[in-house]
Amino acid sequence: MISSKINPHRKAHHSALFNVAIAQQIRGLHEKMPQYRNTPLLSLQNLADHLGLKHIYVKNEADRLSLGAFKVLGSAYALARLLSEKLAIPLADFDFEQIARDHAQSMVFITATAGNHGRGVAWIAREMKQNAVILMPKGSSQASVDKILALGAKCHVSDLNYDDTVRLAQQLAERYQWVLVQDTAWETYQEIPTWISQGYMTMADEAIQQLLYMDLALPSHVMLQAGVGAMAGGVLGYLLDRLENTASAPLTVMLTEPQQAACLLHSAQQPQAIPVAITGALESIMAGLACGEVNPVTWPVLRDGTSIFTAVSDQLTLRGMDLYAHPIAGDPIISSGPSGAVTLGLLDYICRAKDNAAMQLKQDFGLNQDSVVLLFNTEAAL
Ligand SMILES: Cc1ncc(COP(=O)(O)O)c(C=O)c1O
Structure with missing residues (x-):
């Protein structure tokens, strides 16, 4: 046990x-x-x-x-950092509502998730009127998928385990020039x-x-x-x-x-x-x-x-x-x-x-x- x-x-x-x-x-x-x-x-x-x-x-x-x-605490900070860099807004002046008002659809974020992280990314992307693509590992419940879809993100269930679904998200990010917002790191991916x-x-x-x-x-x-x-x-x-x-x-x-x-x-x-x-x-x-x-x-x-x-x-x-x-x-x-x-x-x-x-x-x-x-x-x- x-x-x-x-x-x-x-x-x-x-x-x-x-x-x-x-x-x-x-x-x-x-x-x-x-x-x-x-x-x-x-x-x-x-x-x-x-x-x-x-x-x-x-x-x-x-x-x-x-x-x-709790997971949205991580994705909210990461998306704020990414948008502040992309839009050249100093972090000290960052304003979530202003991003939604003046900079909608500036970025597409992708992530793999067992559920909670994806909901966080989908929610904060929606709050700032950005786009989110969420991948889930095989066996993910329809209820988890539905919660993400309800936040306005795209959501797909792969036929891979969690770690391989993360690799798939990485490949899609490279292919489509989306930004990978993953809640784990590896040697070449650490800042986010x-x-x-x-x-x-x-x-x-x-x-x-x-x-x-x-x-x-x-x-x-x-x-x-x-x-x-x-x-x-x-x-x-x-x-x-x-x-x-x-x-x-x-x-x-x-x-x-x-x-x-x-x-x-x-x-x-x-x-x-x-x-x-x-x-x-x-x-x-x-x-x-x-x-x-x-x-x-x-x-x-x-x-x-x-x-x-x-x-x-x-x-x-x-x-x-x-x-x-x-x-x-x-x-x-x-x-x-x-x-x-x-x-x-x-x-x-x-x-x-x-x-x-x-x-x-x-x-x-x-x-x-x-x-x-x-x-x-x-x-x-x-
Ligand atoms: C409910 C919950 N608790 C804890 C964790 C901590 O996980 P990690 O060690 O991957 O940060 C997670 C990660 O998704 C989670 O969803």
Whole structure:
């Protein structure tokens, strides 16, 4: 049910790409979007009491801009950067509504997606009256396709897995001179994915600000779910920088992937932590996390900053979804999908289960009655 590895490569990490200063500039840009609102930070205090923890806080991205996931934070920043370059508008003067008014149809964006990223790209392209072409891997549900079509984008389902669908999007971008806006990177494609991961820092910045405003304890532990690691790397880079001199103990970080797509865990197991890919069908109900290739832009943050890498079965995310939907009396009900709920399912499991693997993992993660655990519910129920 769970594989885990204490990270032998862990060391202090200061990222020039993912830090508080950059996050706050980007949040300033996000705040210019007319519909922008903070998502809620929720407390699962009754569950925390039950599990013998001090607090559990959940940053609830199910409510992000009515899109049901955090991903639009990355694509909104990337499209703003691309349009500001193309139209020679300084980023400081960038105005989403003015682009729609004065510069409609300036660019065509293409991406491959398991669902959430594509919805984000389609939405922000529509808001700025630009064009979006969205490719989805085989097996994608008609419901996900329909949500993208409803945002005015073109949407096609390929007969390839996620990673090969990304390559197809790259080929189409080259053929038609469209701009690839992909939420993962490779050796020759890093600038746009860097912007996307930087955009994700906004949710971490909001979360820490919300804790401070409410005079709540800062996290001692964070659990992040990962596909290629674009989200986890951005958020972790921010948190390491933000909490460096504030948390009483160094932040303890657990990364979680689906068992069939554990490219980060496998990479951490390599002697030099050189990224390795997982190939094949990568089947998991955690569609947003079913990715076999590590994002090289965010890997250095995850390689250095993660305390424990884990890979888990679908069963654990079902447990997490159930706990969010049917919480202990007094805790809020939270809508969470398979890629959003896995960290709660894992937390609950390692705190309750009496098998050796779970008890060992709880001990390795250092959970006890003083622990303040921060989770990100990255998507709403489908
Ligand atoms: C709901 C959800 N959570 C988390 C992620 C994080 O994925 P990644 O590690 O690829 O950034 C994704 C990516 O699509 C997602 O859709």
